[in-house]
Amino acid sequence: MRYFFLLLKRSRVLLYFLLLESLAFAWIVNRRSYQRSQFISATTEVKGNFEGLAAKTKAYLNLKEENEQLARENLRLRESLDESFIFQNFGADTVNSSTYKQRYTYVDAQVISSSHFKVENYILINKGRLSGLEDNMGVIGPSGVVGVISAVSKHFARVIPIINPNLRISAELAQDGYFGPLRWSGENYRESSIQDIPPYANVKSGDTVKTDGRSAYFPRGITIGLVKATTLQSDQNFLEVTVSLGTDFSKLRNVYVVKDLWINELDSLNNSQ
C-alpha cells in the first residue's frame, strides 16, 4: 500500500495531466448533448453582441457588391412573377387559385460572423428566437443554399453551413432527377460532393444541382451549385459527383431563413406509428 501511494505521488503530474486531457476529450465527444445546445445559445448571445458591432462596420465596405448581388436576385425573382408570364387559357379547364396555399415564408437576416477554412465551419446571423427562428430551419443565400440553423438565442442564431461535414442534405441533379446525400469533405469551401448516384446516370459537368424537397429544411428547386466532375466511388458501384457550390462562403452577407408553415403537420405524420 505504501508503495502504491509512493507511485501515486511520483506520477501525480502525469495523473493530473491525464485527468485534464480526459476532461477536454469528454467535452469534445459530448458536443452533441442538450446541455451543449443550451450553452451555445448563451455564448452565442454574448459573442453575437460583440461581433455585431464589427460586422456593421464591415458591411459598409461591401455595400456596393452586396447591392449588385441583391439587384441580380431581384431581377431573377421579377422574372418568375406571374406578370412575367402570359396566361393562356385554352378553355379546357380553369385554375382555382384557392387550391394553392402558401407553404414557405422567409425571414431576411445578415451574417455577422462566419468561418470557411476550418473543418467545422459555423455562421452566426443577426436574427433569433424573437424573429420566430427555430432549430432546423433552412437558410439560403442570394446564390444558393447556405445551411441549417443549429442553435438559436434571443437575438441571434447559429447556422451549420453546407461546408460542415456534420450537415447532410439531400441534393438532386436537376436534369435527370437522381438524388443523393450532399456531404462536404472538409477541404475546399467552394466544392462539395454528392454520393451514391447510380453509374448509369447521365451526368455532365455544368448540370445544375438543386435541393429536392426530401430533406425538410428547404423547398424543392433551390440551387446548390453546378456539377464539376464525376468519379467512381471506392465501392465501385456508385458515382460521386463533385459540385462547385453556388454560395461563396467567403463573401456571404445577406441570407434568408426558410420557415416551413406546415412543418408541424409533416412532423406529426413522420412521428406517427
Next chain:
Amino acid sequence: MKLLKSAFALVVLLFVQIFVLNNFLFEGYLNPYIYIAYILFLPPRTSAFATLSLAFLIGAVVDVFEGGYGVHTAASVFIAFLKPLIFRIFRTGKNELSKSSEVKQLGLLRSLAYLLTGIFLHHFVLFSIENFAWDSFMPLLMRSLYSSLFSFTFVLLYQLWNYRR
C-alpha cells in the same frame, strides 16, 4: 506586481486572439493561435500543476468563444505537459534550471527554435483533434506548418510590442 502584470498580458493576449485574430485575419485558414506562447513562456520554475491548470483554463476560454468544444483545451494542456521536454531539447546542457526566463537561459536563437517547435506541435495536435482522423495527413501537416509560421510571426510582433512597453 509581477503577477498582476502577467495577468494583464494574458487578458490582452486572449482579447487579441478571440476578437481580432479569430475574426479578421486570413479568414481562418491561416488562423494564428498566439495564446500558446503564454504557456511556453511561463517562468520555468512554475510548478507543473500550475502550468497544466493555466493551460486548461486558457484553452477553455478560447474554446468557449470560438466554438471549439475542448479542442483548444486538449491541445494546450498537451503542450503544457510536453513543455519541460521541449525545453530540455533546446537546453545547452550545462546550465541548471534557474529563476531566469527561457530567453535568458537559452539565448535568442535557441529560444526562437524552442518557440517555433512548441507552436508547431500545438498546431499539429490542435488540427489533428479537430479533424479527428488521419486520412488527409499531408494537408494536415502543411496546414499546421503554415499556420505555425504565421503564429510565430505574430508572437514575435507581440513580444516586440511587449518589450517596448
